[in-house]
Amino acid sequence: MKISVTVNGTLYEREVEPRTLLVYFLREALGLTGTHVGCDTSSCGVCVVVLDGDRAVKSCTMFAAMADGHDITTVEGLVQGGKLHPLQQAFWDCHGLQCGYCTPGMLMTSYALLKHQPNPDEPAIREALAGNLCRCTGYQNIVKAVQQAAAETNAPAPEPVAT
Amino acid sequence: MFPAPFDYHRPGSVDEALALLTRYGADARVLAGGQSLIPAMRFRLARPAVLVDINALSELSYLREVDGMLAIGAMTRDAALETSALITSKYPLLADTSALVADPVVRQSGTVVGSLCHNDPAGDWGVTALAGRAQIVIRGATGTRTVTIDDFLVDSFTTAVGDGELALEVRFPTPPPRTAGSYQKIERKVGDFATAAAAARITLDANGAIADAGIAIGAAGPHALRVRDAELLLNGAKPTKELIRAAGDAARKLADPAADNRGSVEYKKDMAGVLVARGLIAALARLGVEGLR
Numbered sequence A: 001m002k003i004s005v006t007v008n009g010t011l012y013e014r015e016v017e018p019r020t021l022l023v024y025f026l027r028e029a030l031g032l033t034g035t036h037v038g039c040d041t042s043s044c045g046v047c048v049v050v051l052d053g054d055r056a057v058k059s060c061t062m063f064a065a066m067a068d069g070h071d072i073t074t075v076e077g078l079v080q081g082g083k084l085h086p087l088q089q090a091f092w093d094c095h096g097l098q099c100g101y102c103t104p105g106m107l108m109t110s111y112a113l114l115k116h117q118p119n120p121d122e123p124a125i126r127e128a129l130a131g132n133l134c135r136c137t138g139y140q141n142i143v144k145a146v147q148q149a150a151a152e153t154n155a156p157a158p159e160p161v162a163t
Numbered sequence B: 001m002f003p004a005p006f007d008y009h010r011p012g013s014v015d016e017a018l019a020l021l022t023r024y025g026a027d028a029r030v031l032a033g034g035q036s037l038i039p040a041m042r043f044r045l046a047r048p049a050v051l052v053d054i055n056a057l058s059e060l061s062y063l064r065e066v067d068g069m070l071a072i073g074a075m076t077r078d079a080a081l082e083t084s085a086l087i088t089s090k091y092p093l094l095a096d097t098s099a100l101v102a103d104p105v106v107r108q109s110g111t112v113v114g115s116l117c118h119n120d121p122a123g124d125w126g127v128t129a130l131a132g133r134a135q136i137v138i139r140g141a142t143g144t145r146t147v148t149i150d151d152f153l154v155d156s157f158t159t160a161v162g163d164g165e166l167a168l169e170v171r172f173p174t175p176p177p178r179t180a181g182s183y184q185k186i187e188r189k190v191g192d193f194a195t196a197a198a199a200a201r202i203t204l205d206a207n208g209a210i211a212d213a214g215i216a217i218g219a220a221g222p223h224a225l226r227v228r229d230a231e232l233l234l235n236g237a238k239p240t241k242e243l244i245r246a247a248g249d250a251a252r253k254l255a256d257p258a259a260d261n262r263g264s265v266e267y268k269k270d271m272a273g274v275l276v277a278r279g280l281i282a283a284l285a286r287l288g289v290e291g292l293r
């Protein structure tokens, strides 16, 4: 069947089998390998992408056909104008990653969280990420990173510097 | 681990969905959140020839009170309950449950009705639906019928929804005054199915006696089980430590769990009793009745 999916702002039209899982569509049909496959059985959260702007979904547990006519944001869509997204910068600053395998899923789950709750407290961040597994960091720095990103996103824009 | 091939349909209305389900009968399956069906298809435990995706039926996504009942539409996702002020303020039993199903990302897709239709022996919603006296509205080619949750849960992974039918909504009676509930679950980690689970719902009368009780357990049989013996003990009685212990014992007796890597039969039976007691204590505490621990 033919599907049209907007991924990171670009419309893609592709022929897929209905049984094609979204994560393989993104990685293999579109070459967007930023979204990882971990458990492949909906348990680890590394494959999370954002559907229609604010819903975190495990792309290993959704058919590409279900995304027909919808909008997907993957980790590749976070950078704007060559500048890291505040979440990405915060993960860098706070050492929120080591091997980086879980990171795309952590970022996208956090991205959806901040859309719903711009000011989550620490328990809310831990709760939102409870289904995302990380084998390296011990989570502490991931939580700190999301806190930093939330604080920055909410901070008033800097006053333009008079010249 | 790819599912077997199937034909995919995404109807734009309930009538269209029913026409497809009628046309394909036993070959078709409804696809809601996909959080149980897609894993089952990937493991080839299910290989439907046709999927009828109801995600476009936004008219089935609602939480509303009608005629003394809370209606939860077939496309209402668990996450919608977690963030609903109506649910957190008036339906604590449902609020408890929605926060403990699966993990937060799964809850952004999975639906309450889909979970009931899946009828996993260790699923959470069946337990709460029994204690909360829920009803399910089912529509088929010949009309709409309403089924009590007791009749709906037929066997593991089997419900009263027949071929060609669609579950439209689940309804929970709005709790009368002086009513509270609690959902209790032991899980190995977030996102795991229950090792043991229990739901308790209590209404107190003006004298502080129990006017009406609903008690159910999960992961303790082919599907969620209503603990009628506990309800009979509780109805009309004053809440005491002894009464709560007896209600827990009724659950222990009824529980018929299977041993697996989550625990032995003995452990799970015991936890069914412990969780019923904890649920009662928590529900009564919400009504201001303390000191029963």
Ligand SMILES: Cc1cc2nc3c(=O)[nH]c(=O)nc-3n(C[C@H](O)[C@H](O)[C@H](O)COP(=O)(O)OP(=O)(O)OC[C@H]3O[C@@H](n4cnc5c(N)ncnc54)[C@H](O)[C@@H]3O)c2cc1C
Binding pocket: A041, A042, A043, A061, B029, B030, B031, B032, B033, B034, B035, B036, B037, B038, B039, B074, B100, B101, B102, B103, B106, B109, B110, B111, B112, B113, B114, B115, B116, B117, B118, B122, B123, B124, B125, B161, B165, B166, B167, B168, B191, B192, B193, B194
């Ligand atoms: C990692 C993970 C952990 C989980 N942990 C838990 C847990 O702890 N507790 C728990 O209870 N569940 C758990 N689940 C299951 C999850 O809650 C599912 O979302 C839920 O059981 C099914 O809802 P769904 O909307 O995704 O249904 P689907 O997967 O789309 O459908 C499930 C079944 O119901 C049928 N169906 C769905 N909707 C209808 C309808 N309206 N009419 C007729 N038939 C219908 C489908 O045909 C299918 O057979 C977990 C799932 C995952 C992936």
Ligand code: FES
Binding pocket: A036, A037, A038, A039, A040, A041, A042, A043, A044, A045, A046, A047, A048, A058, A059, A060, A061
């Ligand atoms: S790869 Fe999707 S949840 Fe693990």
Ligand code: FES
Binding pocket: A096, A097, A098, A099, A100, A101, A102, A103, A133, A134, A135, A136, A137
């Ligand atoms: S950084 Fe290695 S798994 Fe999270």
